[in-house]
Each structure stands twice: as structure tokens, then as C-alpha cells.
Amino acid sequence: MNNTTLKEIAEQLGISIATVSKSLKNYPDVSEKTKQAVIELASQLNYTPNSFAVNLRTKESKTIGLIIPTIVHHFFSNVIKGILEEAEKRDYLVIILQSDENFELEKKQIKLLINKRVDGIIISLSNGTGDFFHLNEILSQKIPLVLFDKIAKIVECSKVMINDQKAAYDAVDYLIKKGYKKIAHFRGAYIPQNSIDRFLGYKKALEDNQIEYNPSLVYDCDNNNDFEDGYENAKKLIIENPEVDAIFAVTDLVAIGIIKYFNEIGISIPNQIAVLGFSNWFISNVISPTLTTIDQPGFEMGKKSAEILFNEIDLKRNNLPVSFQSIEIETKLIIREST
Amino acid sequence: MNNTTLKEIAEQLGISIATVSKSLKNYPDVSEKTKQAVIELASQLNYTPNSFAVNLRTKESKTIGLIIPTIVHHFFSNVIKGILEEAEKRDYLVIILQSDENFELEKKQIKLLINKRVDGIIISLSNGTGDFFHLNEILSQKIPLVLFDKIAKIVECSKVMINDQKAAYDAVDYLIKKGYKKIAHFRGAYIPQNSIDRFLGYKKALEDNQIEYNPSLVYDCDNNNDFEDGYENAKKLIIENPEVDAIFAVTDLVAIGIIKYFNEIGISIPNQIAVLGFSNWFISNVISPTLTTIDQPGFEMGKKSAEILFNEIDLKRNNLPVSFQSIEIETKLIIREST
């Protein structure tokens, strides 16, 4: 750990630390000659500023924090990618944490990040998150915060999301227009707003098309294993409601579970029954039949979240007022073989 | 940013900063009475140590860096998960970077991490990585380093990997024992050692079973889009070598591409031709037919890498000698419907 310091350079050159610092930071009030000498020696000694000291002085860490519910997840992976690319551009580093859908862990991780004095935080809330006091702690410290995907409407900060309700509505509306009459919904858990919204979109599309909403056609997928949920519920559905001709699944993974089961027992998709997913995971394009789904653009959401965050960090640095944004990223229906 | 400092507590209590610090850190030489007073006021004021100052003082950041080639990747996602869980246990934070298979980016990111003075670094090398000077820079700074999966044998540091050659050998040997006679290999690029080793394992298994190795049965998948590679090569193979009865693919994604094509043109798997993948991605268990593959345990690899790294960090902290480990994680053949 032979790290060169300003002091060493100063001593070797017989000048003061201040002058060395100024030379390296291109201050105007230092002679070209000394500046060159400093720069040369610095690069010779392979000098890099001690970031700990810089942090302490500037009160900035050039680091942001990111908390997501699940790492092994196609959508979130894409979000991460979008965020990392924006951070890269600005030479910012990203600390990533996984809350594992656990409220307590999320709280602890936020504490860790605040403690670490990151310059900003991006979060997608866990399904277990019950209240938002822990978020207020971030805000009261004036740390820029962006929520994405799993957001909390009440929290006063910027947000990046999709319109789950509209997306679901469009999907179901498409199914109806295509001629499907008896449409089931495999819905998600009751806690994250997303699955509620997707359910509401489903319901509204039915109603707007004069199809009576039938609660017994709604199946719960809340065992935290979407694939299994889809598979098992498909089994049930085929017995309980054999006349259903289409299923709108809350997630591609649920849809894949459904397809898997139907493939196994020889039910033909979409001839006997159509399946429509949500998210446009990679897998939905390679399964047989390929899955009609809604594209949820994770990369763009990550990118946008990061852009907003870095913008707020800049504003804060310059003591300018920030106004929170709520951005809705466009989704689109990807029509494939399963409908 | 109303952050309480030791100084404030000291002033309010009319004692010295030193005493406050000691109280909070449970030093033996401070009276129970003052200690209690300090602790109480500290929690009242919601005191947390300024990590910048702590870092500067202790020369530790309680942070490690992780560089991986691709974020959106089932295997690497699992690795990340394993690493994050180990870090979580120790209240360590993890900075994650994506090299995007780009040598220059990898170099830059290592510089950033060294600069940030992380306590340790874990890397899976990019396919573009040509030499290892940038890694030596890490070592010369005495920063603990663990390489995993895409490793460089010459670099003197701990390593966590699988035995690609053996895994491939076992897979192909299994195919042969199962009665397949004409086995093609869809191989990966020529740069990462992994795909070379898998190819060698394939070749050796043939030779050990007295099957002549035939180079024209080896197809290159090096367009950086495994799925497409598999699909397109399957198309070629069926024309050029219609008598092939099994394919060993370098990756599940390649295998999925193959399956996709065969499903489309109505070639039955495994009856007309068998397909065997590598990695055991989630997708391989839900596709039809389900894919026989080799389980490459990302989670364990991440976990093990982190354990080794944290151990080295501890040793270094206590000025103890470290000896580098090379750990081989067990893979296993997962037999499913495609063979």
C-alpha cells in the first residue's frame, strides 16, 4: 500500500502541499513551470488522490445505492444494467443490495446506505414493505431518492414506473377484440400495487366491453414461486372452468407455468386456450409457443431512474431547487403465437 | 444533513471528544456513568459515525468491488446473489460493475475500484481480456483478489471455478453410453478458457470411447448471441450433417436455440436428435422438452468467492500471511427429457 500523497510530492519538490494540490486541480494561480513539474512527478509516482480524504473534505462519495427485491430476475437485471451504464458515464459507482422482498432487511439496508453517505438512492420497494418511515429518513437527510416500479405514491420523491393498469387493460382488451370471450386472470399477491393495478386493468377491460366480471375466474398466484403458481392454477382451472378460452397472467413466469402444463397434457395453445403474459422476459420469446406479453422496459426504467437521480444530485450540489418528477415509461403489447 | 458528530455530543455533555468516542466503542477505561450518559444522548441525537472519517482513519472502506462481464445473465445473477448474501452477513457493501466483455472497460473499472480503496475485489474476466497487468496492479497494492469462472491461471490469487473439461467430458460420455453415436458440438468462442475446455472435454470423451473426432461436426457459436447461434447452426447442421443424433451445446442458450429450431421444423427431440446444454439456467427446466444440462452452481461460486475474499481481508487486517486457494466447485449432470 505504497500510496503517494500530496505531502510526498510536496517534499520531493520542495514546495508546499497547497501548491501541489492546486497544480493538480488546474488552479489558475500557479505558474506553468511548477504545475508541469508537479504533474510530471505525480504521474511518475502514480499518484491518485485518497478518496477517503476527498470524501471527508467534499462530503461527497461519488457513489449511489440501489436496493432491489430480487437479483435473479430478468426485469431487475435489465434495470441494473440501465443504471450501471448511466453511472459509468459519470464515473459514479453503484452499491447494490437485495432486499429479498423483506421489509426489515430493506430498512437495515437503507440505514447502511445512509451511513455510507451515498450521494443518492434508487429503490424498488419490497413486497413486504408496510410503511414508509424508512424512506422519510432518506428524505429528511436530503439524500436524493428515486423510486421505480414498486413505488409508494405518498412518498415525496421522484418516481419511474409503468402504467400497470393501462397495460393490463390494453392486453385484455386485445384478447376480447381478438374474439376471446371467457378470460381468466391469474393475479399476483395483494400487496404490491402492481398486481392490484394489473387486476384492475383486467376488470375494467371486461366491463368496458360488456363482459361480466366473474371473480371465480381469478386465481391467486402468491406463493412466491410464479412458475409453480401458474402450473398449479392451470391444473385447477382446467377442472373448475374448462370453458375458459384465454388467460391473462400477471407475469411471464406464471404464463410459462401455464404453458408448461398445457403442453404436458396436450392442450393446444392458442387454439383451445390462449395465454398472455406480462414483462416480456427473454424466455417468452423462446418458449413454444412463443408468448404474447407486455414489454416492461427494464433497461429504460433503470436508465431514466439514474438520469433523474444524477440530475437531482447535481442540483443539490449547486444548491438549486429540485422538483420531483413522476415518469411513466411506455409499455407495449408484443403479440406472438400464444394468442 | 443535520449529522451529529462526536464533538456535539462532547459539548452538550461538557466532556471531551475522546471520552465520547471511547464510551461509544466500549473502552474499558471509562466510568459506567459517563458511558451511559453518552450512549443515551447519542441515540437521542441519532448519532451515526461519519463513515468518511472512519474510512480515512482506519484505512478500510467495508466495501468490496465486483466486476462481471454481463449483468443480464442467469448464471452471473446467481453469483451476485451468493456474494451479496455473504457481504450482508458481515455488513459489507458491494460495488458492482459490468465490464460488458470489454477489456478497456475492465481496466478502467479496476482503476476506479482501487481508487475507491475497496477492501477486496472479485472478478470474472471479460472475453476481451488480453493480458493481466491490470490485475497485477491490484495485487501490488496488496488488495485481496478472487477470480471466478473466467479466471487467469497465471495470476497469483485465489480462484473459484468449475472443471469445464471434466463436466463436458461427463456429459458427452453420458450421451455415448446412452447410445448416441454421432455427436456434434456447438462450441463457444476461442478466447475464454471455458469454451476451450468444454471443447476439449467433448473431444476427449469421444476418443476415450473409440469414436473418431470429426472437426466438421464442430460448429462455432461466437456471434455473442448464443440463442441465435444455436438456431442458425442447427439449421446448417441439419443440411450438412443430417445423420447426427445428438448435440452437445456449449451453453443452455445455444441449446434453447437448437430446440427452438427443431420444434419449428418438426424434428422430434430426443427421438430424432438429442440436445444437451450447459449451465442449468432456469429456462432449461421449463422449455419443452426440458433440457438435459450441466448444473453450474452460480450461487455457490459467488458464496465461496466471497468467503475466501473476506477471509483474506481478515487475515490482512491482522497482518497474517494469506495462502491462495483454488477451489473447484462440483458440477452435476441434470438429466431431463431432451436426451
Add this chain to the structure above:
DNA sequence: TTGTAAGCGTTATCAT
């Protein structure tokens, strides 16, 4: 143009 010195918030040594 250059240097002095204060300060960022801790930790740790050495007096008292």
C-alpha cells in the same frame, strides 16, 4: 505566485 493554516470527523497515544 506561493505558502500557511484551519478544518472535515474520527481514532489512538500519552498525559494528567
Add this chain to the structure above:
DNA sequence: ATGATAACGCTTACAA
């Protein structure tokens, strides 16, 4: 048991 003080390495206002 408590406190004064130096040190970590850098930035920057101010003095020379």
C-alpha cells in the same frame, strides 16, 4: 477516569 493532541490526506480561504 478523563482529556489534550496528533494524525489520517485533502481542499481552500487567506496571508505573504
